[in-house]
Amino acid sequence: xxxxxxxxxxxxxxxxxxxxxxxxxxxxxxxxxxxxxxxxxxxxxxxxxxxxxxxxxxxxxxxxxxxxxxxxxxxxxxxxxxxxxxxxxxxxxxxxxxxxxxxxxxxxxxxxxxxxxxxxxxxxxxxxxxxxxxxxxxxxxxxxxxxxxxxxxxxxxxxxxxxxxxxxxxxxxxxxxxxxxxxxxxxxxxxxxxxxxxxxxxxxxxxxxxxxxxxxxxxxxxxxxxxxxxxxxxxxxxxxxxxxxxxxxxxxxxxxxxxxxxxxxxxxxxxxxxxxxxxxxxxxxxxxxxxxxxxxxxxxxxxxxxxxxxxxxxxxxxxxxxxxxxxxxxxxxxxxxxxxxxxxxxxxxxxxxxxxxxxxxxxxxxxxxxxxxxxxxxxxxxxxxxxxxxxxxxxxxxxxxxxxxxxxxxxxxxxxxxxxxxxxxxxxxxxxxxxxxxxxxxxxxxxxxxxxxxxxxxxxxxxxxxxxxxxxxxxxxxxxxxxxxxxxxxxxxxxxxxxxxxxxxxxxxxxxxxxxxxxxxxxxxxxxxxxxxxxxxxxxxxxxxxxxxx
Numbered sequence: 001x002x003x004x005x006x007x008x009x010x011x012x013x014x015x016x017x018x019x020x021x022x023x024x025x026x027x028x029x030x031x032x033x034x035x036x037x038x039x040x041x042x043x044x045x046x047x048x049x050x051x052x053x054x055x056x057x058x059x060x061x062x063x064x065x066x067x068x069x070x071x072x073x074x075x076x077x078x079x080x081x082x083x084x085x086x087x088x089x090x091x092x093x094x095x096x097x098x099x100x101x102x103x104x105x106x107x108x109x110x111x112x113x114x115x116x117x118x119x120x121x122x123x124x125x126x127x128x129x130x131x132x133x134x135x136x137x138x139x140x141x142x143x144x145x146x147x148x149x150x151x152x153x154x155x156x157x158x159x160x161x162x163x164x165x166x167x168x169x170x171x172x173x174x175x176x177x178x179x180x181x182x183x184x185x186x187x188x189x190x191x192x193x194x195x196x197x198x199x200x201x202x203x204x205x206x207x208x209x210x211x212x213x214x215x216x217x218x219x220x221x222x223x224x225x226x227x228x229x230x231x232x233x234x235x236x237x238x239x240x241x242x243x244x245x246x247x248x249x250x251x252x253x254x255x256x257x258x259x260x261x262x263x264x265x266x267x268x269x270x271x272x273x274x275x276x277x278x279x280x281x282x283x284x285x286x287x288x289x290x291x292x293x294x295x296x297x298x299x300x301x302x303x304x305x306x307x308x309x310x311x312x313x314x315x316x317x318x319x320x321x322x323x324x325x326x327x328x329x330x331x332x333x334x335x336x337x338x339x340x341x342x343x344x345x346x347x348x349x350x351x352x353x354x355x356x357x358x359x360x361x362x363x364x365x366x367x368x369x370x371x372x373x374x375x376x377x378x379x380x381x382x383x384x385x386x387x388x389x390x391x392x393x394x395x396x397x398x399x400x401x402x403x404x405x406x407x408x409x410x411x412x413x414x415x416x417x418x419x420x421x422x423x424x425x426x427x428x429x430x431x432x433x434x435x436x437x438x439x440x441x442x443x444x445x446x447x448x449x450x451x452x453x454x455x456x457x458x459x460x461x462x463x464x465x466x467x468x469x470x471x472x473x474x475x476x477x478x479x480x481x482x483x484x485x486x487x488x489x490x491x492x493x494x495x496x497x498x499x500x501x502x503x504x505x506x507x508x509x510x511x512x513x514x515x516x517x518x519x520x521x522x523x524x525x526x527x528x529x530x531x532x533x534x535x536x537x538x539x540x541x542x543x544x545x546x547x548x549x550x
Contacts, residue, residue, distance in 0.1 A: 085102070356422070363382070434456070
């Protein structure tokens with residue numbers, strides 16, 4: 001009997017030693033649902049000493065949505081279920097949320113029966129955070145790659161963070177004067193993001209000030225800002241009494257502020273805040289946020305550079321086309337330019353209309369290739385045409401001078417096609433005389449008022465290829481209501497696997513637009529060609545020019 005007693009005592013001591021030395025939190029609830037036992041690992045994992053929790057209900061470490069879950073786990077344990085590795089969350093004494101895997105078991109006494117419930121909690125925060133972080137970052141990276149618009153990219157960054165990482169996310173961008181007043185925000189609670197953005201515009205942050213955003217801008221390092229809800233916690237943050245009132249009403253608790261750095265340049269500051277939630281950020285949060293900030297900065301910088309290059313390309317493209325079409329007495333004009341590629345590339349299609357002695361000259365052409373070289377050749381073509389027109393108004397002679405200029409310039413085997421048209425107006429309602437010369441370009445289409453269509457022009461030799469090219473010359477009358485339609489070959493391309501439109505097919509489409517004013521005619525013609533393309537991507541640039549005798 002004594003041996004059995006000693007054996008049981010030794011077993012109890014061993015079990016007690018295991019409970020005291022294990023790395024897992026082991027604690028129990030009594031029949032009244034209050035904490036009965038609390039081992040040293042529980043103190044270490046949850047942050048509360050045993051003396052502070054024994055006899056208390058467990059609500060101190062449960063968020064409201066977890067309270068019902070806890071009651072369900074206890075009820076199942078009481079029904080003699082043994083629950084293994086139930087993953088859930090608990091709140092530490094410092095307010096941080098941690099992930100735990102719970103094993104819940106009934107405590108049974110041979111004589112008294114059920115005397116409580118025991119719980120073993122293993123801290124799986126690091127493992128789960130790492131898995132969640134990788135999943136989140138993969139999702140974030142995919143989302144950030146969907147847009148090359150800087151403003152949309154910033155909004156995506158903010159919206160990704162809320163509410164998964166924080167209840168409020170703010171991105172502050174430096175203005176040209178260095179102050180931080182251009183902000184993008186997202187928040188869990190309605191109106192908070194919009195109000196904060198408004199306050200930033202009204203009271204931009206001084207980069208030399210004590211605001212955490214300004215401090216991170218200067219240091220280039222992440223900063224954790226705790227205790228915003230404590231006395232004096234907003235002293236370095238409030239930019240005005242109205243701003244302080246807003247932060248108090250919004251429920252600021254704590255923040256992590258990080259620089260958005262790409263290519264060794266700080267582009268902005270990312271702030272993640274807990275508001276209206278008794279939560280805190282820890283080292284695992286900061287590590288995740290730093291990874292997110294790095295990816296977000298790279299995505300934003302890519303979008304910013306893309307936008308800048310696009311703006312340069314658009315500006316250059318506009319410089320190669322007339323800022324606006326002239327308004328000749330007796331003629332109605334309309335033009336279109338449709339790029340087939342991204343804004344980063346300058347296309348080679350162009351048009352121009354200008355006055356010359358005895359009438360008007362209209363040129364529409366297509367330079368081989370894209371990019372800077374094509375832009376240079378387009379500029380040469382357009383402005384040489386204008387210069388040559390100072391000495392002659394005969395289209396064939398102008399194209400000949402243009403060809404010589406291209407050969408002298410050495411255009412690196414690039415060539416151009418063009419259709420140059422002179423329109424002579426005698427005034428009144430008399431027909432206009434049209435003379436055109438074609439250099440390897442699709443013929444123009446002369447749409448009569450009655451719907452008949454005539455091809456005007458022929459192939460001829462392209463420009464910049466040979467020393468003595470032959471150009472196709474043609475003449476016609478442009479009577480009241482007649483419209484001359486000029487186009488580049490991109491209009492005839494219907495996409496891969498589909499033969500291009502022939503001149504006769506295109507003439508039928510133009511004929512269907514009879515009676516329309518030039519603007520409406522070009523819109524309708526584009527619509528009809530797009531319908532034939534049947535969703536296929538436009539592969540070549542398109543330039544269109546319509547001239548109607550008023």
